[in-house]
Amino acid sequence: MPRKWFALFLTLFSLVATSSLAHAWNHTEHRVIASFASRQFDEPTKHRIVEVFRKHPAYADPWSNRETNGSDEVLNLLWNTSVFPDDARREPWHKFNRPKAHHVNYCILADQGNKVEPPGRGENILNPYLAHVCQVEDPRPPKEAKALHLSWILHQAGDIHQPLYAGARFSKALPEGDRGGNGVHFPNPRARGDRENNLHAYWDDPPGADRSPAAVAGLAEQTTKEHQTANLAAELGNRYSRVRTEESV
Numbered sequence: 001m002p003r004k005w006f007a008l009f010l011t012l013f014s015l016v017a018t019s020s021l022a023h024a025w026n027h028t029e030h031r032v033i034a035s036f037a038s039r040q041f042d043e044p045t046k047h048r049i050v051e052v053f054r055k056h057p058a059y060a061d062p063w064s065n066r067e068t069n070g071s072d073e074v075l076n077l078l079w080n081t082s083v084f085p086d087d088a089r090r091e092p093w094h095k096f097n098r099p100k101a102h103h104v105n106y107c108i109l110a111d112q113g114n115k116v117e118p119p120g121r122g123e124n125i126l127n128p129y130l131a132h133v134c135q136v137e138d139p140r141p142p143k144e145a146k147a148l149h150l151s152w153i154l155h156q157a158g159d160i161h162q163p164l165y166a167g168a169r170f171s172k173a174l175p176e177g178d179r180g181g182n183g184v185h186f187p188n189p190r191a192r193g194d195r196e197n198n199l200h201a202y203w204d205d206p207p208g209a210d211r212s213p214a215a216v217a218g219l220a221e222q223t224t225k226e227h228q229t230a231n232l233a234a235e236l237g238n239r240y241s242r243v244r245t246e247e248s249v
Contacts, residue, residue: 057147104125108169
């Protein structure tokens with residue numbers, strides 16, 4: 001991977017690679033996650049971010065005039081790109097929509113002692129994520145394409161830490177699975193509509209839905225204080241060591 005792309009990708013991924021940093025996954029929290037990345041960039045990297053994301057197909061509209069933008073162009077670009085895969089669920093961006101690329105459903109078999117089975121065949125968050133990384137590594141795609149791939153990398157690295165994007169629970173009561181908690185209904189105190197009275201929506205929304213620059217900045221500041229960046233490298237190193245140890249057993 002060229003150095004400039006490696007640095008950008010590594011920062012985006014590593015800053016959301018621990019579940020302790022990713023509390024929820026509505027637009028507010030995706031913007032908070034993007035704020036973590038912004039805090040780590042030096043000026044040359046910020047210049048490259050602007051250069052790349054100005055080529056994104058959504059840059060002129062809605063990114064440039066979005067009411068939730070603040071005064072920092074780099075932060076605005078990261079905020080907007082982090083939620084673009086969700087924006088693509090609707091027109092005019094639906095051609096970029098990949099609904100199965102937001103989750104991976106490992107099968108939890110409740111009636112067999114919560115035995116975990118691998119996900120079924122087909123697209124899930126894991127295989128397109130790797131494909132996006134490969135495209136970022138490749139020097140040939142134009143900046144517009146790289147901007148789209150980086151949108152997905154940042155978004156998916158957040159999505160994968162939503163527990164209900166990672167599994168589906170099967171039981172006698174739910175023989176077809178709980179659809180990542182969407183099939184488990186209850187009076188959700190955070191719901192803003194009847195369709196959100198389910199377990200998946202409850203997990204999506206702990207920080208609320210305030211997308212304003214001030215609210216996002218406050219959440220990012222609070223989370224950064226609670227989870228110091230200086231501890232991140234050691235935590236990632238420890239996790240990597242544990243995985244390597246388990247693989248060798």
